[in-house]
Amino acid sequence: MTNESPQRNISPATKTAVMGAITLAIYVTLFSLEGHILNLTSQGKWSFVIPIGIAFTVSYFHGAFTSGFWDALGVKAKK
Amino acid sequence: MEVSANFIDLTAAGMAYLFIVGFVGGLVSGFIGSGGAFVLTPAMMSIGVPGIVAVASNMCHKFPKALVGAIKRAKYGQVDLKLGLVMGASAEAGVLYGAHIQEAIKKTFGDAGSNLYVSVAFVVVLAIVGGYVMRDAIKIYRSGNMHEEETAGPLARWIQSIHIPGTMVYFDSIKAKVSVLITIPLGFATGMLAATIAVGGFVGVPSMMYVLGVPSMMASATELVIAFVMGVGGTIKFAWGGFVDIRLAMIILAGSLFGIQIGAIGTTYVKPFMIKVVMGVIMVTVLFSRAFVIPVYLSQLGLIEPMTEATTKLLKNISFSIMILALIVGAAIVLKALIQGMREHKQQHASIEEAVAAD
Numbered sequence: 516m517t518n519e520s521p522q523r524n525i526s527p528a529t530k531t532a533v534m535g536a537i538t539l540a541i542y543v544t545l546f547s548l549e550g551h552i553l554n555l556t557s558q559g560k561w562s563f564v565i566p567i568g569i570a571f572t573v574s575y576f577h578g579a580f581t582s583g584f585w586d587a588l589g590v591k592a593k594k
Numbered sequence: 595m596e597v598s599a600n601f602i603d604l605t606a607a608g609m610a611y612l613f614i615v616g617f618v619g620g621l622v623s624g625f626i627g628s629g630g631a632f633v634l635t636p637a638m639m640s641i642g643v644p645g646i647v648a649v650a651s652n653m654c655h656k657f658p659k660a661l662v663g664a665i666k667r668a669k670y671g672q673v674d675l676k677l678g679l680v681m682g683a684s685a686e687a688g689v690l691y692g693a694h695i696q697e698a699i700k701k702t703f704g705d706a707g708s709n710l711y712v713s714v715a716f717v718v719v720l721a722i723v724g725g726y727v728m729r730d731a732i733k734i735y736r737s738g739n740m741h742e743e744e745t746a747g748p749l750a751r752w753i754q755s756i757h758i759p760g761t762m763v764y765f766d767s768i769k770a771k772v773s774v775l776i777t778i779p780l781g782f783a784t785g786m787l788a789a790t791i792a793v794g795g796f797v798g799v800p801s802m803m804y805v806l807g808v809p810s811m812m813a814s815a816t817e818l819v820i821a822f823v824m825g826v827g828g829t830i831k832f833a834w835g836g837f838v839d840i841r842l843a844m845i846i847l848a849g850s851l852f853g854i855q856i857g858a859i860g861t862t863y864v865k866p867f868m869i870k871v872v873m874g875v876i877m878v879t880v881l882f883s884r885a886f887v888i889p890v891y892l893s894q895l896g897l898i899e900p901m902t903e904a905t906t907k908l909l910k911n912i913s914f915s916i917m918i919l920a921l922i923v924g925a926a927i928v929l930k931a932l933i934q935g936m937r938e939h940k941q942q943h944a945s946i947e948e949a950v951a952a953d
Contacts, residue, residue: 542848549841553601559836566654566838567829573844574658574851581851582666585859590932592670593862593939 531583538577545569600647601839608641612842613849615918616655618925620850624663624857625928626873627817628795630850631656632880633921635792636914638842647839650832652792654843657825659850664818666858672812674767677802678819680774681781685794685820686827688785693831696789706894713891715790716884723800724877730804731870740865750807767802767812780805781820788824795821796877799869810869811861853925860928863935872924879920886913 545552556566585591602608615637619630631652638648667673700708734740746754746768754770762771780801788794795817802813832838861869886909893901901909 542844545841545844552840556833556838556840557600557836559834562836563830563833566833566840566843567826569840570654570658570829570843570847571661573847574662577848577851578658578662578665581662581855584852585855590856590859590936592859593935 527583528587531580531587534576534580534583538573538580541573541576600644600837601841602642604841604845609845611641612637612845615921616846616849617853618849618921619846620659620663620853621857621928622853622872622876622921622924623659623818623821623850624666624854625814625860626795626857626869626876626924627663627799627814628793628821629873629876629924630853630921632791632793633917634846636917640914643839643842646832646837647842649792650829650835650837651839651842651846653825653828653832654838654840655846655850657822657829658847659854660818660821660825662851663854663858664815664822666855667815667818667861670815670858670862672815672861673819674765674808674812674816675819676763677765677767677777677806677808678816679823680763680777681784681798681802681816682820682823684778684781685785685788685798685824688782688787688794689789689824689828690785690831691782692786692789695786703895706891710888710891710895712790713884713888715787717881717888719787719791719796720877720881720884723796724874724881726804727800727870728874728878731867731874734867734870740867744809744866746807747804749804753805754807765806765808767808767816768806770807772806777806784820785824788821788828794824796873799873803870810866814861814869814873856932857928860932860935863939864931868927868931872927875927876920876924879923880917883913883916883920886916 552569555562556569612634615634619634621630623630634652634655635645635648638651639645643651664673664678668675696708696711699711703710750768753776754768754772756773756776757771758773758775761773761775763774763777764771780798783801784794784798786794787797795814798820799810799813799817802808802816803810808816829838889898890901890906890909892898893906
């Protein structure tokens, strides 16, 4: 098919590498700015959305990375 | 920048320790739907994290982990989303009520009273439910029926036969209607246990299996949906008070997402009764862990002779070690079953290919 979206051409290995790089960037940011981020996330009240937002973001990127990681190592579900 | 005294300075060793405990916990949770989190609160406290921050941070890692696990297992067709959401809603109410009871006990009897309540709840629930699950797993193993499809037991068949007009909901996992008046107390009890011992699944999964008749593979996967719902609610509650240490939660999450993938993949290679084996083994082992600290709290409350500091420390260390052991044993069973299952699958595949090539 000629009209396939460019996304479909991305190999699983590339996708895993990209997800891993984004995850790493999130963690580096989190720990290099830990004082600021801890202050933001521990204010209480409506700032509860910040830790929840961080958790959702990490789960999306890191979840995709870990899935691709084990897949690349051959640890796959039985079909 | 100055941060609250609630938050500790993290060392590389502390981070590595939490990552590994998170990984093993995730592995177990991915397989049995829960059970990996009980060790995380004491693990964080052992490196100096205050109790409430440990509970809050545990909760904050739990819901994204459960979400990833639930999505993974839904791909294998193991999740009953409707049942998970229905039970999750009542579990949320159970969490709030359980937390209220905890606060009331702490106010009246102090920390020792609260710890004693948690430990007694651990021992009683795990002895009854864990003992039953373990007995059932042994019975299936001895009968040699491990390969047979699971059928609803007598209690589940009776529950499914109850018809209360206006309350009946159809659930895919059991291919039958059950009254929400039955699922509500089950979810509530799951939430109460989660608020008390951090693992609602020790009631949630067995209650879905034995009371509703949900196959064990689906019950353990659906528990991840319940854990997600409870985790979000719990995190909002603790984050509202500013108790979540996002660094701790994210380090544990980093490890547990590696683990939960393997645990979930493992379920596709094993016989359903293995869920009961892992759950039973962990529950019974943890039961002994908590039994060791009960005398410490009884002594602190003045209900038995006072203990020396050395004895108190020894009992607490034994308890923590047994808890870690429970998690390691559970993870080892999961890994062994996964490796064995993958090997057998490859051999089967190879023999089929050989047969095709010979033709």
